[in-house]
Amino acid sequence: MLNRISDLPATFLGPEEYRSDAGARFAAIDDFFWKLERRQSFQEEDDDGYRAFMRGDWDGAQRMEARALGALRRRFESVGFEYRRVRIVERPVSPYLQWEMQALRVRAEAGEGIRVLDAEAVHGQEEGGLLPEVVIVGTGALYEVGYDQAGVHNGARRIVDQEVIGACRAEMAVLWDKGEDLASYVTREIDPLPPPLAQL
Template identity: 40%
Template sequence: MLDQLAFLPAEELDLGTYKSDFQDHFWKADMSWKLERQVTFKEPSSPSWLAMIEGDWRKSLRLAEEMRAGRVQHQRELDRSGIVQRRIRFVCDPPTPYLQWELHLLAIWAQLGEQIRILPAETIAHLEERAELPEVVVLGDRSPRPVMYDIQYTDGVLSGARKFTDLDLINTCRRVITDHWQRGEDIRHYFPRKIENLPPPAPQRV
């Protein structure tokens, strides 16, 4: 079903509207499910990402670590609100520079409480005969009014989302994401085994 989302009607949200709508629904949800499929993005608002693409890996990791304090506070707010975050991250081997960088961040998020698991992208090749699976977030598990976003990117940069509210569709997609997540490897095991000791990525052209 996830591979059909692009062909289904949805509410089109520009970036500002998506961010506002997401925040409004996120803090009312009991759970967040996220599926991450693409292995290259651009995050020009992140100093750590900018340092990575410029080839200063040591600075990039230092800046990533400095994000920990803000994430600690975020996790405290999640815990107070009773919100659980789960993410399935598909990976390639060897990782792209972006993926190598992001997994360092996700390893920190997992230390603090986000439940992140990893699957090789080849495990879903049979689902991607027409196109890669989309980037999807479902807000709400037992919530009476869950929402789902098919997150949109333009040239690798976040640009908005397509919003779905049909309960049957959301429940179906959530079950698929849950199944992938249950089959995944905990990032706390994957990261030291496959990512932590890799050499720094080369500078990137953007």
């Protein structure tokens, strides 16, 4: 079902509408907030660590991400549900993804559940194109999060059909079970890499 999301009826929301709509549904989550990340690069201009990375300040980028640990830990401890993110990774790892893994490591340490899955594991589901970027807010709504060619967020398509949401939640659980814990992946695959080039 995940590979069919783009073809299903949905309501388009602009970036601010999406954030507001999804945020309003958080209180109703009683189990999982799911997130699937498939793209290998995004634009994150509102993130200090990302901007430092783009300037070529790799040490500064990592320090800036680490500063968020306390606030993130309080955030994850305050909710009554579990965050579960599945991050699909292609090889060779993109410069962006090398940076993002530093931010994700901090989020994992703070309490977010994050697992990594090699792109080869989902190739069978991508005959018609790459899997979409997906956020599932409990059982209330699924969002196909949109980005332009440069990787800038430009809104989301909202689906509230319970059959679709249920099927996608089940597929996300399968991907989660196949994934590797972020900490072990980063230690083995990311930490040995030289600092990334400041370009996408």
